[in-house]
Amino acid sequence: MPADSRPEVEAPCASTGLLASQKVVIATSWAVMMENPTENGVEMFVRLFKNYPDVQGHFAKLSTLSVEELKRSPVLIAxxxxxxxxxxxxxxxxxxxxxxxxxxxxxxQDHQHRGVTSDDFKIVLSTLQSHLAHVLKDRYDDVTATAWKQCCDVIWSVVDADMNKNS
Structure with a gap:
C-alpha cells in the first residue's frame, strides 16, 4: 500500500488565498472579456450606472447623460x-x-482623490462579476463565480485597507 494514496491538495497562494486552478479560471474567463474590451467595458459601466445611478455622479462629464448617450460618449469609452x-x-x-x-x-489612491469610497469599489466589483456572468453565459459556472468572488474580495480588501489608511 502506498504511503499516501490521497490526492494532492492544491495549496492556496499565501497572499491572495487563490488556488492556482482559480487563477487559471480567472485568466481564461477574463480573456473572453478582453476579446472586445471597449464594448464590454462600456456595457459594464452602463450596467453599473443603471443599477447604481448615484455612482454616475462621480463622473462630472457623464452625470447627466442618458443610457444611449453614455454608450456613445468618448469620455465613457475612454x-x-x-x-x-x-x-x-x-x-x-x-x-x-x-x-x-x-x-x-x-x-x-487614484480613485480616493476623486471622492470614490471603498464601498463604491465594492459596487463596481459586484457589477464586474454580474457583467462577467452576462458575457460568459453558461461558461460562468460555480467554479468561475467562486474564483471571481474570491479575487474581487482580495481586491476590495486591499482597496479598503489602503483607503482607510489614507483617510
Whole structure:
C-alpha cells in the first residue's frame, strides 16, 4: 500500500488565498472579456450606472447623460478602456502578489482623490462579476463565480485597507 494514496491538495497562494486552478479560471474567463474590451467595458459601466445611478455622479462629464448617450460618449469609452486595461493588469499580476497589491493600492489612491469610497469599489466589483456572468453565459459556472468572488474580495480588501489608511 502506498504511503499516501490521497490526492494532492492544491495549496492556496499565501497572499491572495487563490488556488492556482482559480487563477487559471480567472485568466481564461477574463480573456473572453478582453476579446472586445471597449464594448464590454462600456456595457459594464452602463450596467453599473443603471443599477447604481448615484455612482454616475462621480463622473462630472457623464452625470447627466442618458443610457444611449453614455454608450456613445468618448469620455465613457475612454474610461471603460482604461478600467478594463487596469483589471487586465491585475489579472496578469495574480502570480506576483507584491505587484498586485501595489497596483491595487495605486488604483485606490487614484480613485480616493476623486471622492470614490471603498464601498463604491465594492459596487463596481459586484457589477464586474454580474457583467462577467452576462458575457460568459453558461461558461460562468460555480467554479468561475467562486474564483471571481474570491479575487474581487482580495481586491476590495486591499482597496479598503489602503483607503482607510489614507483617510
Amino acid at each position: 474610461h471603460a478602456q482604461k478600467a478594463l486595461a487596469a483589471i487586465n493588469h491585475l489579472v496578469d499580476s495574480l502570480d506576483e502578489p507584491g505587484e498586485l497589491v501595489a497596483s491595487i493600492q495605486n488604483l485606490a
